[in-house]
Amino acid sequence: MAVAIIFPGQGAQAVGMGVPWRATPAWELADRAESLGIDATHLLLAATPDELGRTRNSQLSVLLASLMAWESLRPELEGDGTREAVVAFAGHSLGQVTALIAAGALTFADGLRLALRRAEATQAAADATPGRMAALLGATPEQADAAVADVADCWVANDNAPGQVVIAGTPSGLEAGAAAARDLGVRKVMNLDVGGAFHTPLMAAAAADLRPVLGGLPFADTAVPVVSNTDAMSYVDGGGWTDRLAVHLVEPVRWRSSMDTLAGLATSWIEVGPGASLAAMAKRGQPQISVRNVSTPDHLHRDLLEAR
Numbered sequence: 001m002a003v004a005i006i007f008p009g010q011g012a013q014a015v016g017m018g019v020p021w022r023a024t025p026a027w028e029l030a031d032r033a034e035s036l037g038i039d040a041t042h043l044l045l046a047a048t049p050d051e052l053g054r055t056r057n058s059q060l061s062v063l064l065a066s067l068m069a070w071e072s073l074r075p076e077l078e079g080d081g082t083r084e085a086v087v088a089f090a091g092h093s094l095g096q097v098t099a100l101i102a103a104g105a106l107t108f109a110d111g112l113r114l115a116l117r118r119a120e121a122t123q124a125a126a127d128a129t130p131g132r133m134a135a136l137l138g139a140t141p142e143q144a145d146a147a148v149a150d151v152a153d154c155w156v157a158n159d160n161a162p163g164q165v166v167i168a169g170t171p172s173g174l175e176a177g178a179a180a181a182r183d184l185g186v187r188k189v190m191n192l193d194v195g196g197a198f199h200t201p202l203m204a205a206a207a208a209d210l211r212p213v214l215g216g217l218p219f220a221d222t223a224v225p226v227v228s229n230t231d232a233m234s235y236v237d238g239g240g241w242t243d244r245l246a247v248h249l250v251e252p253v254r255w256r257s258s259m260d261t262l263a264g265l266a267t268s269w270i271e272v273g274p275g276a277s278l279a280a281m282a283k284r285g286q287p288q289i290s291v292r293n294v295s296t297p298d299h300l301h302r303d304l305l306e307a308r
Contacts, residue, residue: 002087004266007066009093012275013058018044020296026068055195056119059094066098066273088265090227103222117213121206131197133168137188147181157199158253161281168197207249214242232257259285
């Protein structure tokens with residue numbers, strides 16, 4: 001059976017999310033991260049909610065926990081004559097970096113360095129120009145576009161799934177955009193607990209800072225395509241990711257369209273990493289797709305890997 005692997009992004013972090021992996025072979029990734037100067041053990045085992053709320057910490061911890069789950073899952077997909085062929089990878093926002101590592105476009109060390117620099121660059125941009133994000137629950141993309149059309153410093157940042165579009169901007173811009181959304185009939189505006197206005201022009205400085213880093217990385221071609229957040233197209237060429245990942249910081253995450261692309265590649269998906277936010281989005285956007293989740297070692301049992 002063909003499966004697509006999807007990875008969560010920032011926001012999936014939870015206190016102690018590395019604890020279930022501590023006694024597994026996959027914990028070796030945390031040790032490798034420590035050797036590269038990342039405080040992985042603390043982030044995955046003992047970091048407080050406030051610590052994990054920092055962009056750097058949340059992104060690194062989600063990436064590491066997701067890769068531990070992937071390294072543990074990969075042999076299971078090929079065992080006992082029940083092979084499931086992975087035919088595509090994708091990830092939401094930060095999860096796109098995880099997907100590139102899993103697909104072989106980046107080594108673990110290069111991918112971790114990229115994630116660290118990406119987190120530092122976006123944190124610096126957020127500190128220089130504070131921003132906020134809010135989910136428009138029940139909104140259509142058209143309503144979201146209309147809400148921000150005449151508002152300064154507010155943009156659509158994520159088109160996640162039917163009924164879930166995210167806008168972002170400066171505090172005053174987001175307030176005006178949220179008010180416009182309510183006037184257009186959006187039933188609920190929910191502020192998100194994140195540290196900046198990600199995937200908007202407010203991240204232009206981060207994109208500029210990251211581009212030289214991206215240009216120095218040896219992205220490899222992949223045997224299996226990775227779906228890009230920015231244009232929802234699938235790619236196997238390594239060279240194009242320098243531009244894609246830079247543009248990705250200032251352009252909306254088109255996850256709804258990415259799910260459309262994935263649905264054309266595989267009718268069974270596995271969300272790999274903490275939480276189950278992407279599975280919830282899939283239920284809204286692609287209800288015909290079978291979505292399983294691997295976020296702890298318990299999920300690796302064969303009975304839990306059966307399609308639900």
